Amino acid sequence: MLSIREDKEIETLLLKSEALLKGHFILSSGLHSNRYVQCAKFFQYPAYAELAAQKLARLYQDTPIDVVIGGAFGGITIAYELARALGVRGLFCERVEGIFQLRRGFEIKPGEKVLIAEDVVTTGKSIDEVAQLVKQHGGEVVGVASLVDRHMPDPEKLPYRFEWLHSVQAEAFDPASCPLCLEGKEPAIKPGSRGMK
Numbered sequence: 001m002l003s004i005r006e007d008k009e010i011e012t013l014l015l016k017s018e019a020l021l022k023g024h025f026i027l028s029s030g031l032h033s034n035r036y037v038q039c040a041k042f043f044q045y046p047a048y049a050e051l052a053a054q055k056l057a058r059l060y061q062d063t064p065i066d067v068v069i070g071g072a073f074g075g076i077t078i079a080y081e082l083a084r085a086l087g088v089r090g091l092f093c094e095r096v097e098g099i100f101q102l103r104r105g106f107e108i109k110p111g112e113k114v115l116i117a118e119d120v121v122t123t124g125k126s127i128d129e130v131a132q133l134v135k136q137h138g139g140e141v142v143g144v145a146s147l148v149d150r151h152m153p154d155p156e157k158l159p160y161r162f163e164w165l166h167s168v169q170a171e172a173f174d175p176a177s178c179p180l181c182l183e184g185k186e187p188a189i190k191p192g193s194r195g196m197k
């Protein structure tokens with residue numbers, strides 16, 4: 001089982017940058033939730049990105065790594081900063097007709113040890129897709145590093161070493177039985193409607 005991690009310094013910056021909102025939200029799925037996470041708000045501050053990358057790099061300091069890769073768009077900034085902190089190459093992959101690919105002349109050479117970087121891991125699905133790409137190029141996935149873990153219900157789905165800085169335990173509710181609605185507190189808001197996507 002994965003454990004809950006609370007990096008108070010990172011939590012403070014997540015809240016300060018409004019990357020982490022506590023309240024009453026309508027998720028894109030239509031469910032209501034007491035938490036909303038938009039890591040891009042955190043990464044708009046290079047100093048925050050640098051600090052997070054240094055913390056993640058420390059967790060992997062004894063692991064040989066040749067390259068860090070992030071999936072566009074969420075993984076780009078953290079992959080770059082993590083590559084800087086580790087002193088290795090930083091790449092990103094992007095979707096072409098829905099499938100992650102290496103473009104722009106980026107290469108992973110056979111046998112290279114690759115660290116996958118993410119801003120937030122929820123189901124592990126996109127991590128899996130990036131890992132498939134790494135393997136197609138002959139690379140070896142040595143682990144996954146993420147700013148936030150949304151506490152995956154099924155951690156076995158991520159068969160790699162996984163390090164993250166802060167756990168966000170969001171609860172999701174059916175609107176018909178949402179306890180926040182029933183409490184009659186402030187009505188649920190769609191974060192996108194306030195300019196957040």
Ligand code: ZN
Nearest residue numbers: 032178180181
């Ligand atoms: Zn509600």
